[in-house]
Amino acid sequence: MTTDTLPVLAILGGTGDLGTGLARRWAQAGYEVIIGSRTLDKAETAVADLHEVMAERGVAEVSVRAMENLAAAEAGDIVAITVPFSHQAATLELVKPALQGKILVDVTVPLVPPRVGRVQLPEGGSAGQIAQDLLGEDVAVVSAFQNVAAAHLQEGSGVDCDVLVCGNKKDAREQVIKLVEAAGMRGFHAGMINNAAAAEALTSVLIVINKQYSCHAGIRITGIGD
Amino acid sequence: MTTDTLPVLAILGGTGDLGTGLARRWAQAGYEVIIGSRTLDKAETAVADLHEVMAERGVAEVSVRAMENLAAAEAGDIVAITVPFSHQAATLELVKPALQGKILVDVTVPLVPPRVGRVQLPEGGSAGQIAQDLLGEDVAVVSAFQNVAAAHLQEGSGVDCDVLVCGNKKDAREQVIKLVEAAGMRGFHAGMINNAAAAEALTSVLIVINKQYSCHAGIRITGIGD
Numbered sequence: 001m002t003t004d005t006l007p008v009l010a011i012l013g014g015t016g017d018l019g020t021g022l023a024r025r026w027a028q029a030g031y032e033v034i035i036g037s038r039t040l041d042k043a044e045t046a047v048a049d050l051h052e053v054m055a056e057r058g059v060a061e062v063s064v065r066a067m068e069n070l071a072a073a074e075a076g077d078i079v080a081i082t083v084p085f086s087h088q089a090a091t092l093e094l095v096k097p098a099l100q101g102k103i104l105v106d107v108t109v110p111l112v113p114p115r116v117g118r119v120q121l122p123e124g125g126s127a128g129q130i131a132q133d134l135l136g137e138d139v140a141v142v143s144a145f146q147n148v149a150a151a152h153l154q155e156g157s158g159v160d161c162d163v164l165v166c167g168n169k170k171d172a173r174e175q176v177i178k179l180v181e182a183a184g185m186r187g188f189h190a191g192m193i194n195n196a197a198a199a200e201a202l203t204s205v206l207i208v209i210n211k212q213y214s215c216h217a218g219i220r221i222t223g224i225g226d
Numbered sequence: 227m228t229t230d231t232l233p234v235l236a237i238l239g240g241t242g243d244l245g246t247g248l249a250r251r252w253a254q255a256g257y258e259v260i261i262g263s264r265t266l267d268k269a270e271t272a273v274a275d276l277h278e279v280m281a282e283r284g285v286a287e288v289s290v291r292a293m294e295n296l297a298a299a300e301a302g303d304i305v306a307i308t309v310p311f312s313h314q315a316a317t318l319e320l321v322k323p324a325l326q327g328k329i330l331v332d333v334t335v336p337l338v339p340p341r342v343g344r345v346q347l348p349e350g351g352s353a354g355q356i357a358q359d360l361l362g363e364d365v366a367v368v369s370a371f372q373n374v375a376a377a378h379l380q381e382g383s384g385v386d387c388d389v390l391v392c393g394n395k396k397d398a399r400e401q402v403i404k405l406v407e408a409a410g411m412r413g414f415h416a417g418m419i420n421n422a423a424a425a426e427a428l429t430s431v432l433i434v435i436n437k438q439y440s441c442h443a444g445i446r447i448t449g450i451g452d
Contacts, residue, residue: 119421121347149449160448164431191434195345198431201424205390206447208417213450220446221432222386223375224439 009179010034010076012069012091013083015046018107021153022080022145023050025183027062028156034065036072043067057156073098078175080105085112085127092134099139103172105179106131106196107145109203117208119201128166128196142167142176143196144187146203149216153183161218164190164199188221235405236260236302238295238317239309241272244333247379248306248371249276251409253288254382260291262298269293283382299324304401306331311338311353318360325365329398331405332357332422333371335429343434345427354392354422368393368402369422370413372429375442379409387444390416390425414447 009026011019014035027033027050035050037043043066054062065075073079073095079102083091088108092099108127112120124130128143135141143166145153152159163180165187167173173189180187190199202219209217235252237245240261253259253276261276263269269292280288291301299305299321305328309317314334318325334353338346350356354369361367369392371379378385389406391413393399399415406413416425428445435443 117417117421119351119417119423121351121423125345125347152449166431188431188435189438190431191343191345195343195427195431195434197345197347198424198427201421201427205392205414205416205421205424208421209414209447209450212415215450217450218448220448221435222444222446223378224435224441224443 006031007077008032008034008075010036010072010079012036012072012079012081012095013087014072015042016082017150017154018145019082020046020050021150022082022183023064024053025153026179027064028054028057028059029182031182032063034067034072034075036067036069038069040066040068070095070098076102078103078105078179080107082107085110088127088131089134092131096135099135101138103140103142103175104131104135105145105176106141106143109146109200111204117204117211119204121197121201125194126197126200128193128200132168132193140167140169140172141193142172143193143199144176144180146196146199147206147219148185149218151216152218159183159185159218160220161185162221163187166190166193166195166199168193232257233303233401234258234260234301236262236298236305238262238298238305238307238321239313240298241268242308243376243380244371245308246272246276247376248308248409249290250279251379252405253290254280254283254285255408257408258289260293260298260301262293262295264295266292266294296321296324302328304329304331304405306333308333311336314353314357315360318357322361325361327364329366329368329401330357330361331402332367332369335372335426337430343430343437345430347423347427351420352423352426354419354426358394358419366393366395366398367419368398369419369425370402370406372422372425373432373445374411375444377442378444385409385411385444386446387411388447389413392416392419392421392425394419
């Protein structure tokens with residue numbers, strides 16, 4: 001990967017609503033995307049679906065491939081994980097060697113079903129911190145996208161939601177903010193990785209609001225003078 | 227207090243930036259406000275300041291009194307607490323008997339100086355939960371206003387920030403949402419009291435953003451179809 005080329009983006013657990021939503025946006029923005037899954041079959045189905053959606057949108061060429069999660073993590077320059085919290089640790093353990101020296105975009109929200117509207121942060125403080133602790137210092141874990149509804153990501157239109165971007169390395173946060181912008185949103189430096197707790201907790205609040213308004217709520221940062 | 231009259235609002239630790247900001251807005255909205263402090267002197271100074279500001283704004287009559295915290299808690303129908311986290315428990319212990327049967331609006335944010343931009347939620351999960359546990363079930367603790375900059379509250383103009391309102395009793399949340407609206411903002415039912423963790427954690431993120439933009443950032447809930 002040189003400074004002239006876009007990084008290859010791998011999405012682990014990329015067949016779910018969040019993963020396919022990000023895949024669509026990044027592919028459409030010109031990134032080479034790898035959809036990873038536990039089985040190649042599921043990843044291939046997701047890739048086929050994505051091509052169909054792009055055809056409907058009149059997007060001529062996108063570069064999207066299907067792989068199993070480990071191969072995806074090996075092939076990606078930047079790796080995102082969009083699995084349920086209950087699968088986060090096992091998935092990261094599997095791909096840990098492949099992530100060394102890379103950025104991991106952690107999209108995990110530590111919801112505890114069935115009470116997903118209740119803030120129940122894990123031991124360790126946040127899913128983002130858990131990922132950083134598990135992967136070690138040579139992986140730059142950056143937490144992002146916790147407050148964006150998957151339904152909005154899957155649409156082709158603009159997303160009325162800002163993204164809080166937490167991580168211990170500024171350069172890594174900046175690279176992820178570029179990916180946020182490529183996906184059509186504003187990203188904000190939101191502090192070190194343990195600040196992921198804020199975005200993760202907020203997701204449960206947004207779920208509570210969604211139930212009241214039958215909507216997919218998000219947030220905007222106000223007052224920054226733009 | 228009947229349904230025809232507005233509740234009397236007491237603000238414990240009401241001489242700080244947040245407390246005086248809320249006092250100004252509620253007084254201007256026609257509520258009878260009691261500014262409580264550890265010493266009557268300080269409360270009286272705050273009341274005098276408030277009258278000056280109201281005069282500057284051309285607001286003819288407001289009803290604001292000064293009291294020590296315990297007397298304020300006794301005299302208020304609804305009691306707000308706007309002390310630093312380090313004083314929250316001691317202040318609540320002092321006024322606990324006076325709060326029974328009432329609503330406590332907890333504005334506490336568990337910041338840990340000097341690293342106030344770092345999310346460091348307390349044992350117990352949140353300041354709101356700590357207050358509820360300390361005061362017992364006969365006090366309806368409602369967490370609110372954590373993400374609104376005091377500087378904006380002190381101004382007379384509109385505030386571009388929504389307020390997340392958490393508490394175990396819906397009726398109590400609704401009464402606090404009325405107070406949010408009286409102060410010029412939108413309030414959202416944001417779940418049970420432990421969900422206060424989300425708003426409290428978010429304050430540190432907003433502090434991080436404030437430093438980058440030299441601003442007083444806030445949040446807006448988006449996507450609710452308004």
